[in-house]
Every structure is written in C-alpha cells, then in structure tokens.
Amino acid sequence: MLRFPVKKIRKQFKLLLLLVLLTSAVWFTYLHINQGKTIKLHFNYGKDGERQTEGTDTSRKRDTRSSAGHHKSEDTSDSREDEAAVSLPFLLSFFFLSYSSKWNINVFSHLNTLMKFIYYKGQANLHVFEDWCGSSIAQLRKNLHFPLFPHTRTTVKKLAVAPKWKNYGLRIFGFLHPYRDGDFQFSVSSDDNSEFWLSSDESPLNARLLVYVGQLGTEWTAPGEFSKFRSQSSKSVHLISSRRYYFEILHKQDDKGSDHVEVGWRPFLPGLKYEVIDSAYISMYTDESNLKMNSVDHIPQTLASHIRLPVESQQHGADMLKPDPRDTFYSTPMIDPSHLENVLPACLYSPTYVVKDFPIARYQGLQFVYLSFVYPNDFTRLTHMERENKCFYRESPIYLEKGGEEEDTDVEEEEGAAVRNVHQRERRHFPRRNEQMGRDLDREWGRDHTRGNMNQGGRKGLEDHPPRILESDIDSVPDTDANAAELDHDPNRSNPDPDPEPEPEEGEMSDYSYEEIEARPGWAEESINWQRTFSVNPMDFELLRSDWNDLRCNVSGNLQLAESEVVDVLAQYMEKLNERNGGIYTLLRIINVEKRRDSARGNRYLVELELMERGRSVVRLSEYIYLLLHRGRQGEESLENTDSAPASAPASPLLCQPVMLQWRRDVMVHFVVPVKNQARWVQQFISDMENLHRQTKDDYFSIIIVDFESEDMDVEQALRESGVPRYEYLRREGNFERSAGLQIGVDTIEDSHSIVFLCDLHIHFPLNILESIRKHCVEGRLAFAPIVMRLSCGSSPQEPDGYWEVNGFGLFGIYKSDFDKIGGMNTEEFKDRWGGEDWELLDRVLQNGLEVERLRLRNFFHYYHSKRGMWNAQNKKTPKG
Numbered sequence: 001m002l003r004f005p006v007k008k009i010r011k012q013f014k015l016l017l018l019l020v021l022l023t024s025a026v027w028f029t030y031l032h033i034n035q036g037k038t039i040k041l042h043f044n045y046g047k048d049g050e051r052q053t054e055g056t057d058t059s060r061k062r063d064t065r066s067s068a069g070h071h072k073s074e075d076t077s078d079s080r081e082d083e084a085a086v087s088l089p090f091l092l093s094f095f096f097l098s099y100s101s102k103w104n105i106n107v108f109s110h111l112n113t114l115m116k117f118i119y120y121k122g123q124a125n126l127h128v129f130e131d132w133c134g135s136s137i138a139q140l141r142k143n144l145h146f147p148l149f150p151h152t153r154t155t156v157k158k159l160a161v162a163p164k165w166k167n168y169g170l171r172i173f174g175f176l177h178p179y180r181d182g183d184f185q186f187s188v189s190s191d192d193n194s195e196f197w198l199s200s201d202e203s204p205l206n207a208r209l210l211v212y213v214g215q216l217g218t219e220w221t222a223p224g225e226f227s228k229f230r231s232q233s234s235k236s237v238h239l240i241s242s243r244r245y246y247f248e249i250l251h252k253q254d255d256k257g258s259d260h261v262e263v264g265w266r267p268f269l270p271g272l273k274y275e276v277i278d279s280a281y282i283s284m285y286t287d288e289s290n291l292k293m294n295s296v297d298h299i300p301q302t303l304a305s306h307i308r309l310p311v312e313s314q315q316h317g318a319d320m321l322k323p324d325p326r327d328t329f330y331s332t333p334m335i336d337p338s339h340l341e342n343v344l345p346a347c348l349y350s351p352t353y354v355v356k357d358f359p360i361a362r363y364q365g366l367q368f369v370y371l372s373f374v375y376p377n378d379f380t381r382l383t384h385m386e387r388e389n390k391c392f393y394r395e396s397p398i399y400l401e402k403g404g405e406e407e408d409t410d411v412e413e414e415e416g417a418a419v420r421n422v423h424q425r426e427r428r429h430f431p432r433r434n435e436q437m438g439r440d441l442d443r444e445w446g447r448d449h450t451r452g453n454m455n456q457g458g459r460k461g462l463e464d465h466p467p468r469i470l471e472s473d474i475d476s477v478p479d480t481d482a483n484a485a486e487l488d489h490d491p492n493r494s495n496p497d498p499d500p501e502p503e504p505e506e507g508e509m510s511d512y513s514y515e516e517i518e519a520r521p522g523w524a525e526e527s528i529n530w531q532r533t534f535s536v537n538p539m540d541f542e543l544l545r546s547d548w549n550d551l552r553c554n555v556s557g558n559l560q561l562a563e564s565e566v567v568d569v570l571a572q573y574m575e576k577l578n579e580r581n582g583g584i585y586t587l588l589r590i591i592n593v594e595k596r597r598d599s600a601r602g603n604r605y606l607v608e609l610e611l612m613e614r615g616r617s618v619v620r621l622s623e624y625i626y627l628l629l630h631r632g633r634q635g636e637e638s639l640e641n642t643d644s645a646p647a648s649a650p651a652s653p654l655l656c657q658p659v660m661l662q663w664r665r666d667v668m669v670h671f672v673v674p675v676k677n678q679a680r681w682v683q684q685f686i687s688d689m690e691n692l693h694r695q696t697k698d699d700y701f702s703i704i705i706v707d708f709e710s711e712d713m714d715v716e717q718a719l720r721e722s723g724v725p726r727y728e729y730l731r732r733e734g735n736f737e738r739s740a741g742l743q744i745g746v747d748t749i750e751d752s753h754s755i756v757f758l759c760d761l762h763i764h765f766p767l768n769i770l771e772s773i774r775k776h777c778v779e780g781r782l783a784f785a786p787i788v789m790r791l792s793c794g795s796s797p798q799e800p801d802g803y804w805e806v807n808g809f810g811l812f813g814i815y816k817s818d819f820d821k822i823g824g825m826n827t828e829e830f831k832d833r834w835g836g837e838d839w840e841l842l843d844r845v846l847q848n849g850l851e852v853e854r855l856r857l858r859n860f861f862h863y864y865h866s867k868r869g870m871w872n873a874q875n876k877k878t879p880k881g
Contacts, residue, residue, distance in 0.1 A: 356849030674741025
C-alpha cells in the first residue's frame with residue numbers, strides 16, 4: 001500500500017513552496033507580456049492615432065512637439081503598472097528563497113536571469129553625439145567619436161524621442177519583443193534624417209536597414225507622419241513572440257526645425273494604424289550605468305554604425321588633401337652629418353627683428369611675430385573657403401599701403417556714373433560663384449525683374465554692395481565679369497525705358513508670365529556681343545602679401561617664395577656641398593625651403609632636399625643656412641658696420657652656416673596636456689599618439705597628462721594599456737586650471753635640453769608633427785607656434801572646412817631651458833580662467849630674445865567642439881515637457 005510522504009513534504013516544504021511561487025511568477029509574467037498588452041493594443045490604438053493627426057503639420061517651421069507630452073502622465077502610469085505587475089511575483093519568490101535554509105544554485109541562476117530580464121525590460125540604450133552639424137545619417141557616421149564614444153549614455157522608455165536640442169545625433173539600440181506571432185509592418189518618422197535597423201534574431205551582426213527618412217539631409221517629417229516617403233514603410237516582417245530581436249535607430253538633427261524621431265509598428269493587416277513602440281516591448285542591450293566612458297567593449301558593432309550607404313558625393317575641394325612630399329619626408333634616411341661639416345663658412349646669426357629687452361606692452365607681442373616664406377607651394381591656402389572670406393583679394397582697406405594708387409569715385413559726379421564705376425570695380429575682382437550669381441549680376445547691371453526699373457535697381461545695387469577699395473587696372477585681372485562690365489556700358493546697346501512700369505492690372509500678364517506677349521512700343525531687347533574679347537595680364541596676388549602676421553585674413557596660406565630665388569641659393573649650396581664631398585650628391589627634388597626675411601642683415605633659409613648619394617641611395621638633407629646681405633670687414637655680421645657701411649661699395653652676399661642654429665634630430669619632445677572629464681577626447685588623443693608612434697617608429701617623444709580628478713574614465717589605466725613609448729600621469733585636485741596644469745607637467749621633465757610642446761586635447765596631428773617641432777625649435781634661438789586649422793561644425797580632416805587660427809598661440813613648442821628662463825606659465829594671473837595666457841607667454845618669449853617661428857602646417861586640425869559640459873562648466877537642468 002502506497003503511503004503519502006508526509007515527513008518528506010514537511011522537510012522540503014519551504015523548497016516546494018518556493019518552486020510553486022516561482023512557477024506562478026513565471027506564468028503570470030508570461031500572461032502579462034503576451035496577452036494583456038495584446039488586448040490593450042486593439043482597444044487603445046486610436047489614442048496614438050489621435051497623436052498622429054495632431055502632429056501632421058508639414059510646414060517647415062515644424063514646432064509640433066506638444067503631442068509628445070500630451071499623454072506623458074498616462075504613458076508613465078502604464079509603464080509603472082507594467083513594472084509592478086511583473087516584479088511583484090518575483091519579489092515574493094526572491095523573499096522565500098532568501099529565507100530558505102537550503103540554497104539551490106540552479107534556482108538562483110534562474111532567478112538571476114529573471115532579475116536581469118526585469119531590470120532590462122521597458123527601456124533601450126540611448127547614445128548622444130553632440131556638437132555635430134548636418135542633417136544626414138552619413139554626416140553622423142563621419143563624426144570622430146561615432147559610434148564608440150558618445151557625449152552621453154542613457155536610456156529611453158519608448159521609441160519616440162524629442163530632446164528639443166540642436167546639432168546632435170542619436171543612436172538607440174536594444175531588443176524588440178513582439179506581443180504576438182505574425183507579420184508586422186514598421187515605419188519611422190523624424191526631423192531630420194533617420195534609419196531603423198532590425199535583426200533577424202538577437203544578434204547585432206544580422207541587423208539590416210528596414211526603413212529610413214532621407215539620405216541627403218534635406219528630408220524630414222512632422223511628428224507621427226509615417227507615410228510621407230516611400231522609404232518610411234517596410235514590407236511585411238514575420239516575428240515570433242517567444243524571441244527577441246536586436247534593433248537600432250540612427251537619427252541626425254541640425255539647428256533648424258523641431259527635433260524628433262519615432263518608430264511605429266502595426267500588424268500587417270489593412271486598416272490598422274501605426275502605434276509607437278513603447279516600453280512593454282523593448283529591453284536594453286546592456287547596462288551601462290556603472291561603466292566608465294572609455295569602456296567600449298560592450299557597445300555593439302553593426303553595419304548600421306559603420307557602413308556608408310551609396311550617397312552621391314564629390315571629392316572635397318581642399319588642395320591641402322592632395323599628397324605632398326613634405327608629409328612623408330621624415331621617413332627618408334638622413335644624410336651623414338659629417339658630410340655637412342665645413343661645407344659653408346661659419347657666420348654669426350643675429351637678426352635685426354629680434355626684440356630682446358625691448359619693452360612690449362601687454363599682448364603686443366603679436367605685432368613682432370613675422371611669417372616665413374615657403375617653396376614649393378604647400379597649398380595651405382584655403383581656396384575652398386574663399387566664398388565666405390575674400391580677404392586674400394585685398395578686399396580689406398588694411399592692404400591699401402601695399403597697393404597702388406586707385407582713382408577715387410567723385411562724390412559730385414552723376415549718380416548713374418558712380419553706380420557704374422562702383423559695380424565695374426567690384427565685378428573686376430570678385431566674381432560671383434554661388435547660386436546667387438545671376439541675381440547679383442542683375443542687380444549690378446541695374447535690372448530689377450519685378451519692376452523693370454533701371455534707376456531703382458542701380459540704387460539698390462549701390463546700397464547692397466558698398467564700394468570696395470581695390471588695386472590694379474581692369475586689363476590686369478583675368479575676370480570674365482570684366483567683360484560683363486564692358487557689355488553693360490556699351491553705348492551701342494539699347495537701353496530699356498527708364499520710366500517706372502506700373503503694377504500689372506487685373507487681367508494683364510506679369511513679368512514672370514511664360515506666355516508670349518506683344519512687344520511694347522518704345523521697348524527694345526538688350527543685345528549681347530558674344531564675340532567681344534579683352535586683354536589680360538597675369539596677376540599674382542601672392543606678390544602683394546607681406547610677412548607681417550595678418551590677423552584679419554584666416555584663409556590665406558603660407559607666403560610663397562619665388563622660384564628664381566630658391567634656384568639661385570640652392571645652386572650655390574649644391575656646388576659647395578659637392579666641392580666638399582667629391583661630387584657624390586645629385587639633387588633629385590626640392591622638398592621644402594623656408595625663408596625668414598631680414599632685409600637689413602640677411603635671410604635665413606631652412607633647406608630640405610632629396611639627394612642621390614653615389615648614384616645608389618636616396619638621403620635627405622635638412623639644414624639651416626644664412627645668406628648675409630651686409631657684412632663687416634672681416635666677413636662677420638655687425639650692426640655697427642651695417643649702419644656705417646658706405647652705400648657706394650656694398651659687399652657681395654655671402655652664403656654661410658649660422659652659428660648656434662642647428663636643430664637636433666633625436667631630441668625628446670614632451671606633449672603636455674591638462675584634462676578633466678573629457679573621456680572621449682582623452683581616448684582619441686591617446687589613440688592618435690599610438691598611431692603616430694606606429695607609423696613613424698619614432699621613440700623620442702612622450703605624453704604628459706595632468707588630470708584634474710576626471711570621473712568619466714580612468715586615465716592612468718588607459719595610458720598603461722596604450723602603446724605610446726613614454727607617458728607620465730599626474731593627478732591634481734580642484735577645478736581645472738590650464739596654466740597650472742601645463743606648468744605642473746613641465747616641472748616633471750628632468751632634461752632641460754628637451755622640447756616642451758604645450759598642447760591641446762582636440763587636435764588632429766599630421767605624421768610629420770615631431771619633425772616639424774624639432775626643426776623649428778632651437779635652444780636659445782627659436783620657439784615654434786604652428787598655426788592650426790579650426791574645423792567648422794560637421795567638418796573632419798577628410799572634409800576640412802574651417803579657417804586658420806591666426807590669433808591663437810596655445811600650441812607652442814619651446815626648449816625646457818628657455819621655458820624655465822622666461823618664468824614658465826603665469827599661474828597667478830590665470831588661476832581661475834584661461835584665454836589670453838598664450839599671448840602673455842608670447843610677450844615674455846619675445847622679450848627674452850627668442851624668435852617665434854610661425855607657419856601653417858598641412859593637415860594640422862583643431863576639431864570642432866562646444867564648451868558645453870567642459871572642464872568646470874555645470875549643466876543647467878532643462879525644463880520638462
């Protein structure tokens with residue numbers, strides 16, 4: 001006879017009760033997810049349908065955001081009910097499990113999985129990429145930090161986001177949990193472009209583009225407008241309720257319109273409306289709440305985040321992007337230094353423009369910094385940016401002293417003649433090359449299409465385009481618009497009726513009518529002489545430039561050195577070099593020549609040549625030489641002899657080797673950077689330094705990072721795990737202080753005969769940066785302040801739109817011994833602020849007798865970034881709604 005095991009049941013009562021509760025919890029969870037919300041969908045989809053109709057205003061103002069917050073409290077309460085319904089059975093079972101004396105590992109593992117599922121449920125991962133212009137997803141993919149290093153990591157509770165911000169991109173990813181088995185249709189709506197990617201399973205590697213709004217950046221929709229574009233709606237997608245599917249949303253917003261992105265779905269049945277996917281059907285991909293910002297191994301890598309869809313694009317117009325032998329000349333073996341000894345006679349180097357012990361007023365050192373000339377053309381002139389800034393063509397009156405006399409327009413002459421003279425001179429030098437060209441020329445020629453009034457059109461042109469003071473004769477400028485100027489004032493051409501034309505009355509045709517009308521009496525069509533030619537002389541605006549530091553023109557490149565001068569100097573030097581070494585060298589290429597002009601004493605040259613040695617090996621030569629224009633009796637440079645030398649018997653120029661002006665090839669370069677809470681930029685800086693070491697194989701540099709208590713990453717650990725040859729990590733408490741941080745970093749350098757490069761964090765370095773710093777820093781003689789190109793918002797090193805930072809001296813290379821001699825950084829005056837400390841440092845550098853070499857470096861960029869959230873700034877809480 002079978003007996004009921006009462007004793008065993010009593011002993012295992014707690015465990016049995018636990019299993020019953022656990023089973024009940026799982027069962028109720030299953031019912032809640034797969035059945036409860038199914039009923040809610042069919043009975044409540046009309047509510048979201050109303051939200052769609054509220055936001056379908058397609059005007060470009062697009063400020064239709066009220067619907068997003070209209071049902072906010074209702075959505076929040078629904079989400080809380082979901083969480084409570086799921087978590088209550090779980091909490092009861094977990095309580096009994098904790099109370100039980102016998103710990104079951106398998107049961108705990110299941111509970112841990114359930115707990116993780118509950119925690120991840122109801123939200124998706126959201127990554128924000130700020131400070132990035134543009135409105136297309138292709139523009140978002142060009143972001144330096146996309147997709148691994150966003151500005152912000154957070155979560156969202158439904159797939160409908162409207163931050164009310166500008167110039168940002170979003171990446172939303174997680175898992176989708178269907179509420180039923182069957183076919184679904186998806187749609188995405190956004191302002192501006194967006195993409196929705198869906199995987200066939202839970203693997204991010206299988207994600208494929210499902211729907212999108214635009215690819216060019218010009219497309220947008222109103223909130224809830226799911227049927228504007230064909231690309232918005234998907235074909236049927238079969239989903240199974242017991243599975244989860246990885247999804248990803250990309251969204252890009254510019255600085256115009258109302259920002260939003262939402263994804264809707266519906267059963268693939270006729271007549272049903274799209275409903276926004278809310279918290280009941282999504283879960284996070286991973287929990288990022290306790291991770292540092294430089295922890296990126298968990299971030300999914302998908303086609304959505306890396307692929308570049310085939311969008312028509314043209315090659316960028318910046319000439320600087322084209323290859324130049326300067327960029328890789330560092331990799332050529334150096335010539336044997338012993339072969340350069342006694343090639344030229346030694347001479348003293350004492351330029352007249354050095355202002356040692358000269359009193360300089362605060363921030364006036366900029367006026368004593370001169371530019372160097374270069375050969376051949378390094379194409380640092382930003383020709384692709386001259387549509388916004390035409391200062392290179394002497395538009396500014398500041399260049400009057402360099403140009404010839406220009407006849408001024410007589411204010412007393414007839415108004416019509418003055419207008420023609422002004423417009424003729426303007427067209428002479430500034431042809432219109434944008435989409436407004438036709439309309440601008442019409443205004444200049446005195447035509448007004450809307451009224452047909454020549455005189456009124458002429459006055460309007462005079463008001464819109466004030467006179468510009470220019471140089472040169474009309475026949476000396478190759479400008480096709482000059483032809484238009486002549487055509488405009490041809491006396492043989494017919495002129496329209498100068499009387500105002502009345503407004504078209506009802507029934508009459510306007511000037512914009514495409515229907516044929518009879519010619520009006522007294523009105524003749526303007527004739528054009530297509531066979532008219534004109535004479536032109538070559539014009540080189542480079543010859544009009546000076547070596548003074550032009551702070552008003554930030555698109556012009558390095559000054560160009562005349563080829564004839566270079567050939568003459570190098571012919572003398574190559575003759576002396578072969579004379580000293582038995583004719584074993586042949587000049588292959590002139591890589592780079594830099595000239596610092598000193599008309600009163602002599603010109604300094606940095607010559608970089610590619611030579612063939614003995615017909616077998618290629619070597620590089622990089623040396624400073626000096627061309628003395630005025631000499632004393634013994635052949636040495638003397639200020640007294642220069643001033644008193646008779647003009648009737650000038651000494652011939654002497655090519656010589658300047659004493660104490662040799663740069664060291666193996667000197668250590670220390671990059672000093674202060675940081676605070678800039679994880680994505682610190683990581684990028686370290687990666688760039690790793691790449692610099694990997695590409696150049698140069699071990700003679702180190703990075704010194706002064707960390708003001710960063711909380712978003714472990715900077716020291718990142719340095720330990722990096723491949724940089726040398727590093728120093730210094731941690732300092734308190735608020736961020738740039739001057740103090742730089743000084744602390746320099747103080748740790750023991751070798752006073754090494755180079756300190758005061759650096760910024762947001763810099764893209766060319767591969768020849770180390771050679772450039774070493775060549776232009778000479779202990780006791782030269783310091784180096786390279787001019788960096790500031791990229792515009794949305795620009796990258798591959799598409800460099802921006803301008804040269806001609807005013808900034810924050811990037812500064814100098815020997816530590818010279819840095820200590822001038823007193824280092826001014827940490828007292830610039831303790832709680834930064835901005836101006838570079839100019840103050842420049843004043844003291846010049847007063848101590850150092851030259852400051854100032855050159856624009858190819859492919860040397862400063863990334864665009866805003867100051868929001870940087871350093872000591874604190875974010876304001878944005879109002880809700």
